Amino acid sequence: SQKIEQNSEALNIQEGKTATLTCNYTNYSPAYLQWYRQDPGRGPVFLLLIRENEKEKRKERLKVTFDTTLKQSLFHITASQPADSATYLCALDSGRRALTFGSGTRLQVQP
Amino acid sequence: NAGVTQTPKFRILKIGQSMTLQCAQDMNHNYMYWYRQDPGMGLKLIYYSVGAGITDKGEVPNGYNVSRSTTEDFPLRLELAAPSQTSVYFCASSDSGSKETQYFGPGTRLLVL
Numbered sequence: 001s002q003k004i005e006q007n008s009e010a011l012n013i014q015e016g017k018t019a020t021l022t023c024n025y026t027n028y029s030p031a032y033l034q035w036y037r038q039d040p041g042r043g044p045v046f047l048l049l050i051r052e053n054e055k056e057k058r059k060e061r062l063k064v065t066f067d068t069t070l071k072q073s074l075f076h077i078t079a080s081q082p083a084d085s086a087t088y089l090c091a092l093d094s095g096r097r098a099l100t101f102g103s104g105t106r107l108q109v110q111p
Numbered sequence: 112n113a114g115v116t117q118t119p120k121f122r123i124l125k126i127g128q129s130m131t132l133q134c135a136q137d138m139n140h141n142y143m144y145w146y147r148q149d150p151g152m153g154l155k156l157i158y159y160s161v162g163a164g165i166t167d168k169g170e171v172p173n174g175y176n177v178s179r180s181t182t183e184d185f186p187l188r189l190e191l192a193a194p195s196q197t198s199v200y201f202c203a204s205s206d207s208g209s210k211e212t213q214y215f216g217p218g219t220r221l222l223v224l
Contacts, residue, residue: 004153034212043115043201043215044154089153091213097161098144098169099213103153 002027004102006090012108019077021105023090026071028100030092033066033073038087038104047088048075080109112137115216117202123222124192132187132219134202142205143185144213145169145177147198154201160185192223 005024013019023033031052036044050057050066050073057064063076077084087106091099118133136143141162146154146169156169160179174196176188185204189196199220203213 008151036213041218043203043218044213045215046212049212097142098156098159100156100170101146101153103151 002094002100004028004090004092004100006088006102006105008103008105010106010108012110013080015081015109015111017080019080019084019107019109021075021088021107023073023075023102024071025092028071028092028094029068030094032093033064034091034099035062035064035073035075036089036091036101038089044089044101077107080107082109082111085109114138115202115204115214117200117216117219119219120217121220121222123224124189125224126192126194128192129188129190130192130221132189132200132202132221134185134187134216135183136185136202136204136214137183138204138206138214139182140204140206140214141182142207143179144203144205145175145185145187146201146203147171147196148201148218149198157187157200189221194223197221197223 003026034049035047038044065074087104089104091101094100115136144159145157158177160166202216205211205213
């Protein structure tokens with residue numbers, strides 16, 4: 001069956017360090033993969049999109065990698081700040097003109 | 112632009128009651144979506160629409176109905192509410208499907224007792 005797995009345990013890091021979040025998937029062949037940020041009580045907000053023929057994408061302090069052989073995407077936040085604390089969701093193009101979302105990983109950045 | 116708006120923000124329903132969750136977008140997007148999010152879980156797709164007059168089922172459509180008579184509006188109807196429908200409901204829109212950014216509304220929190 002199709003699965004998208006994100007670490008359900010919260011990730012706690014110190015301010016200034018690099019946070020790395022993982023998204024693994026099985027039985028998908030996505031053409032696109034997206035990352036969203038969700039704050040408590042709010043809707044998700046788009047961060048980055050990466051295509052299957054792109055190995056890496058950057059936007060300011062954010063970096064996403066996409067390895068279609070390993071079926072994995074890594075999401076990095078460099079020089080993390082307490083304001084980066086949120087839940088981060090990965091989402092795959094599921095081939096039906098819609099996205100399928102993972103359950104998200106909560107990031108807590110300690111000052 | 113207001114983006115994607117949803118009403119109400121919060122509602123309590125009794126088992127068996129019906130209600131309509133409203134969603135509107137002012138970005139002239141063709142694609143609109145309804146998701147539900149249970150605590151600690153990801154978003155599950157209920158229904159989506161690729162344009163006015165066209166809707167299709169998502170992963171968890173049972174107990175829900177939708178219509179899309181205009182580009183702007185995409186209401187979600189709950190008939191005969193059940194406790195299993197207690198959740199947070201998010202509406203989203205995008206310009207051209209899964210290869211583009213989805214813009215989400217603020218959500219409607221629904222409690223069925």
